[in-house]
Amino acid sequence: MPVFLDTTAADFEPAFQSLLSAKREDSPDVDAVVAQIIDDVRTRGDAAVIELTAKFDRLELTPETMAFSADEIAEAVARVTPEDRAALELAADRIRAYHEKQMPEGHRWTDEAGATLGWRWSAVSAAGLYVPGGLASYPSSVLMNAIPAKVAGVGRLAIVVPTPDGQANPLVLLAAQLSGVDEIYRIGGAQAVAALAYGTETIAPVDKITGPGNAFVAAAKRRVFGKVGIDMIAGPSEILVIADRDNDPDWIALDLLSQAEHDECAQSILITDAADFGEAVAQAVEKRLETLQRRTIAGASWRDFGAVITVRDLNEAAALSNRIAPEHLELCVSDPEALSQKTIHAGAIFLGQYTPEAIGDYVGGPNHVLPTARSARFSSGLSVMDFLKRTTLSQMTPEALRIIGPAAEMLAKSESLEAHGLSVTARLNRLNG
Amino acid sequence: MPVFLDTTAADFEPAFQSLLSAKREDSPDVDAVVAQIIDDVRTRGDAAVIELTAKFDRLELTPETMAFSADEIAEAVARVTPEDRAALELAADRIRAYHEKQMPEGHRWTDEAGATLGWRWSAVSAAGLYVPGGLASYPSSVLMNAIPAKVAGVGRLAIVVPTPDGQANPLVLLAAQLSGVDEIYRIGGAQAVAALAYGTETIAPVDKITGPGNAFVAAAKRRVFGKVGIDMIAGPSEILVIADRDNDPDWIALDLLSQAEHDECAQSILITDAADFGEAVAQAVEKRLETLQRRTIAGASWRDFGAVITVRDLNEAAALSNRIAPEHLELCVSDPEALSQKTIHAGAIFLGQYTPEAIGDYVGGPNHVLPTARSARFSSGLSVMDFLKRTTLSQMTPEALRIIGPAAEMLAKSESLEAHGLSVTARLNRLNG
Incomplete structure (x- = not known):
């Protein structure tokens, strides 16, 4: 059985904390x-x-x-x-x-001092x-x-x-x-x-x-x-589905199972504002688990790490989602766009009930290599940026050096880095001499 | 004494290799x-x-x-x-x-299939x-x-x-x-x-x-x-200056010393197409080292890790620069822009003789936290990107799912991930039924 939580319950906070901090992976020391x-x-x-x-x-x-x-x-x-x-x-x-x-x-530009600055990739x-x-x-x-x-x-x-x-x-x-x-x-x-x-x-x-x-x-x-x-060291996969009652419980069950079937350590969480809908999804999961090819793996994941959380409203759902910072986030609600503005921390967001996460695994277009284990708080999925690097560019004119050089001399002095200052001073002496 | 290399010498390649692979830092095991x-x-x-x-x-x-x-x-x-x-x-x-x-x-767009895709920061x-x-x-x-x-x-x-x-x-x-x-x-x-x-x-x-x-x-x-x-784990600082003979040896000497004074493990390298200019810079360094406040540190860095490399022409300079992938690269040549097109791997490039690296340390504008130890081959300096993360966005319409969903079903099958495929199939059945 997955865990069932309700934000109106007195013990919700510790239970949610323990869901957040559950250690799902045993990394052997190799x-x-x-x-x-x-x-x-x-x-x-x-x-x-x-x-x-x-x-x-x-x-x-x-x-x-x-x-x-x-x-x-x-x-x-x-x-x-x-x-x-x-x-x-x-x-x-x-x-x-x-x-x-x-x-x-x-990008390349020349500023008021006459310095040409920029970067290239x-x-x-x-x-x-x-x-x-x-x-x-x-x-x-x-x-x-x-x-x-x-x-x-x-x-x-x-x-x-x-x-x-x-x-x-x-x-x-x-x-x-x-x-x-x-x-x-x-x-x-x-x-x-x-x-x-x-x-x-x-x-x-x-x-x-x-x-x-x-x-x-x-x-x-x-x-x-x-x-x-x-690139990142990825952990087991995760999905969070936020769904209101206007969804087919079987669709949502399959979305949860499509993460669960990856790995016994995968985690699938449903947040809904309708407790009876949450029950219906949990039942649909059990029914699909009877016949699914990878039912042993998916069943273990759902039983050990799955969760159904009932919230008062979608604002509460967004707040919990930001604390989870899920790798995959499905928004199966009537206005997914509005909700997505509030779910800040997520690797990938799938908007609306016709965007099952599996589309993103294969043919959507965005990358399926995404931050796991709450690291969407500070990192992003794989992209072209991972194969590029940026070089910054600076070019001073004599006039630009006259304008901003003295401040560099002053700061070098305050940091006791004399040669830094002298490298500017030597040039300014020539320009001013 | 720093090492003096010449690309026309028979033993240049092993000597340059050993410069590249010199271990400059002893990391204590803490x-x-x-x-x-x-x-x-x-x-x-x-x-x-x-x-x-x-x-x-x-x-x-x-x-x-x-x-x-x-x-x-x-x-x-x-x-x-x-x-x-x-x-x-x-x-x-x-x-x-x-x-x-x-x-x-x-960025957000809708493609031919009717899928709305994009990302946000x-x-x-x-x-x-x-x-x-x-x-x-x-x-x-x-x-x-x-x-x-x-x-x-x-x-x-x-x-x-x-x-x-x-x-x-x-x-x-x-x-x-x-x-x-x-x-x-x-x-x-x-x-x-x-x-x-x-x-x-x-x-x-x-x-x-x-x-x-x-x-x-x-x-x-x-x-x-x-x-x-x-962010990155930075190693000791480095500078590579590529300079032709039309430079004041003292300016270049000070630029080299402004890295050397940071740390005994810092590295300053000059590449020039004029052997006599290289000699003149080395002499100017020695002269400045007589009076520099941080001469003990700067002298040790220059003696142990400094290098003056004479090349046949600036193309050769660019090729060596790309193998060094320096943290800081100064181009003190008559056409720094042209040369910068050929020096691909560098954290920051300073163009022309009026742009001493110290300007970049303090007041230029670009960041002074830059990739060291040849990591400019694959990484970039600190930027706003380090404090941002990207969330990808996907939204299918029923029609888009009809167009691209079958390919997802096919790929899920070939990867034996049944629930992935079923999450698409369940939706397509409704749409087609």
Whole structure:
């Protein structure tokens, strides 16, 4: 049974607090193992990667077979059905169109002092994308990571994807091809992250690594951070649905279950202003759980972390939503636009009852890599910005230096940084002398 | 003596590689101590913070005296000279004007399928800024961190600044006042970071922590990352100057020294296409080092990590600059604009000989918190973006769902996520039924 809360109950606040702070994930401490693997790859390069792949993925590689060849990719991609290909192409096109609009512009201006200031954006030169193998090998995640990188202008984009026992997912290879990925290596785990960060004889190092992975991959990304850039370390997925009584309980139940089926640690929360509607949704969830393929996972998630919260009104719903800062937020209410103005902290908002969150996972256009575990309070989903960096630009004229230089001299003096001041003074002396 | 390199020399490549990979900083391993301090503050709140402040800063606080009172701030600020105040105000105004131009805009559009898509930006609700105490207590850093936060719209901005033996820097308090800071606490170290991240009885928790600090502060920021957002963990400062022979060697020498005087681990590099000019600059550095106040620090930095590199032409200079990816890049050449197009990876570029880097430290307008240690390959300086987050928005109409929903159903099936597909199917059944 999920937890049922009601804001009018006397014990609501502590119960809500405990929902907020529930620890959903047990991160195994794999840091020591990962440190050793990274050292090994840094020291021995290809040889280490090949040995570790034989050990963990039961796959014998050589430097020559580490990457998929063009022929291998073409052969695998040819096995994809036309229907699957069409769906993936539609998704790729929509994700590309959305992310193209995200490209920020540089700016340059001259101010009253005569100083020309501004900034420009440029792409990361090379990026690497981790794609999990086996069951969690999602072609949609390839699109969501690779397309923003290519839209940003990343010159070289490499994918690493483990292929346990040599099994590769043709849809993953097709997604990579549609995204314009340049290199695909059949390696995984911490050894793949190390190879991307430090390079080997066969794999050139990259500047940024993104993409989801297990505890080993997450620990490896944390460890190489600084040497290269990384995206967020994502936790288990979450959804918050705010729904009034004018919804089909079965639709809302399916939306809650579409998060719950990801992972036993996923969390699905319904907030409604109608207690009987909340009951109806909970019943619809139970009914769907009888037949759902992934009912064991979805049932555990719903039972352990699910919640139905009844509120007095939608203002209260918005206030609770801001405290939850959900990764995904569905607003199934009569005026979703108005409510969205009040739900400030959220990774992605889905407005209205015809926008199930699953649309956003695949074909909506916005990115499905989103901040989890309340980090939407301070961070954003993946975007082209993750593959760009900003360089600030300043140019003084002699006159501009005359106007603002003395203040710099004064501040340098107050901070006891004499050479800072002298670098301005020497120039002003010439200009004034 | 700094290292002198010449790209025409046979051993240039290994020598440049070793310059690139020189380890400049010994990070003491303070992680265990910091973990304990954070646990202590989480468990005991104010009491722990007060005890640790007595121990490390020799300062007895109570919950009531943890924050500076308005009277205390006014009293300290009144001691600032009119000249210092004017300089700080000029700096604050220019930094504010620059960062106001950085505010990004949200976007909303309806595509051919009838889907309304977009994103919006919103500010982090509460941010905390760490300001080092003692010698490294720089009012300019307060402006550079606090003004972007307030321009972004952060509602509550708290500063923590240790005041060893009760000594506070009036200019730091004035900088905080000019920036619109809401709360100033006289605490520091890992305990201050923990208090900001987890809150105490007196200090409400924040969502994001920025600002420089020593090894304890850096370790604490790494540890609370995830619970709150943090800015980058900055390493020692660096400058690369690309200068042709038409420069005053003394000006360039002072620019190099203005980084070197920060820290013995700072790095100053000159690249020039004229070997004799490089020699002249090195001599000018030695001459200035005879009298510079911070000559011990600056001399050690220049001797241990400084470099003068002679290149065949400016294209070669740009290529080396991109491999260095410097924090600060000065282009003292006849056509700095043209050269800047080729120097892609840099935190901040200063164009022309009248733009010494020190201008950017204080009054130029762009931020002086910039990516160090080659991380300009993948990251950017501090900006309003650090205090904003993006929420993506999607709204389907029934018609839009009819058009793109089937592709989502297909992809959900290929990823074996049945509930995802059913959440679309249930809606399409109603629409089509």
